[in-house]
Amino acid sequence: MSDGQNYQTFGGFPWTPLYVEAIDKDKCFGCGRCVKLCVQKCLGLESFEDDEGTERHTAIIVNKDQCIGCQSCGSICVRKAYTFKAKSA
Template sequence: MIDCRTFGGFSWTPLYVETIDKDKCFGCGRCVKLCVQKCLGLESFEDDEGTERHVAVIVSKDQCIGCQSCGSVCVRKAHTFKAKSA
């Protein structure tokens, strides 16, 4: 596990974006706009009823810094996070 510290010296474990649940996400794009690392993007698809929908997707997982900002802004709690194993 990575040993990270806050500015004040407190221990902090970054949790990296693992998945985004397509069934929960309604494609508002808040998480995409908030991510300064450009890890996320919007993807369009046609649902079972033939309606075009947009959902957030992980486009560059390697850029994630583990801040969890995307999850904190998501009203549907569509993001899951995981600590990086050593």
């Protein structure tokens, strides 16, 4: 592990948490599934106006320090807008 810790699942299998690194705003269409799913409250929705003047939403990281690296947000994202990274030392 890059941070010197040995993480394990409940069953004792090795596990590396991968923390949310970025959300691709070109892929995200603001459905909010990830925001509802995140039990750590790391995510939120941001409103913006597109080129045609229509109000749109996109997911944003509002509290990265709370992320536990479960990757649930990326698993539920139908547009595959999330990228993840292991924590470095």
